């Protein structure tokens with residue numbers, strides 16, 4: 312049997328009691344009207360009323376908060392919102408072992424509202440089914456935002472009306488790093504992902520990276536280049552060489568069409584405009600470009616997220632810089648916070664799931680150093696940047712760039728066990744978590760991952776079960 316706190320992310324409070332609840336073939340789940348579909352994620356038989364496991368709304372607490380009372384005879388779930396009930400389901404699923412649940416009381420709520428992971432589908436495309444499987448895997452750890460990096464130099468992965476060559480050409484075979492990651496989402500595919508995610512309380516954050524990282528768009532449409540001449544297709548991993556043209560109206564006609572469409576297809580509040588590694592854009596042009604594009608994001612009803620280079624220009628308060636580098640400070644991000652912005656914390660030396668675990672690791676890069684599990688875990692986002700305290704944090708996001716990835720197994724190997732570490736940092740109160748405890752709790756996942764056929768890195772920092 313599990314201990315009541317054998318959960319990742321560790322709950323705010325878990326007070327064990329004697330005994331356990333045994334799940335039998337007769338065990339049924341009842342739920343408040345409107346909550347039955349959430350309770351169904353537990354995978355047990357439903358009854359309109361009188362089930363030994365009961366889900367109810369009405370908890371007085373923030374979004375996603377829930378409480379669990381487990382006794383020998385019953386399991387009571389109370390949640391503030393359906394998202395809280397879904398979080399409770401994830402806790403219960405982790406606690407079930409050999410058909411039993413340990414008795415006691417859990418009270419839980421998230422530290423940060425935004426707990427994200429980014430998947431790069433541009434360098435290597437992942438199919439709708441692969442993305443759905445990824446969503447299933449991340450929700451177990453209470454991740455509630457999936458950022459899709461939809462465009463880059465090596466590929467364009469979302470169909471845009473009026474600009475068919477973006478996907479016909481730059482989503483075709485031969486695209487992706489080494490030409491090995493072809494594919495794109497039709498609008499229907501993308502909508503299918505958005506709906507699947509929404510049914511699991513995951514908000515999709517679409518990224519269109521600009522003004523740099525646009526070779527795939529320029530290859531498809533030479534009119535988007537400075538001289539209008541065709542550029543070669545690129546499948547190498549160099550960065551910082553392509554740029555949209557800041558003083559061209561063609562640029563803004565294109566960008567507006569893209570933003571309008573992406574905003575229309577995306578119910579969530581965020582639209583990520585990239586903004587990173589724009590070495591091929593002069594600082595003046597970068598400012599001009601952002602001063603035109605940030606208002607477009609607002610015009611179509613979205614909050615702009617951008618890699619923190621975006622904070623070198625004046626931002627609307629609603630804009631969210633995402634810090635991704637390894638330096639100990641960033642003036643632009645601190646200035647944006649002073650002006651009222653919230654930040655997503657993604658320091659590469661802690662949260663980049665594409666960094667190698669150790670030197671010589673088969674997959675991944677190492678420009679931010681190797682990131683073993685203890686390194687991914689042992690830091691705190693509120694201590695990371697001067698001028699960016701707790702209240703300025705919207706949340707934390709792990710990023711999985713796909714230059715070296717070729718398969719779902721590759722994605723899983725880089726994600727597990729590091730994403731659970733980042734998820735705990737983003738959900739659990741800092742005083743409730745520590746490395747010795749995490750190390751013990753994560754060890755229990757190995758049998759589960761093996762049983763499900765999920766690939767994971769058997770980090771030598773853990774004594775795996």
Ligand code: TNX
Pocket residue numbers: 550587588618635663665676712713714
């Ligand atoms: C930097 S992180 C990039 C990406 C690469 C990544 C590889 C960021 C905003 N830009 O273009 O894929 O490093 O780790």
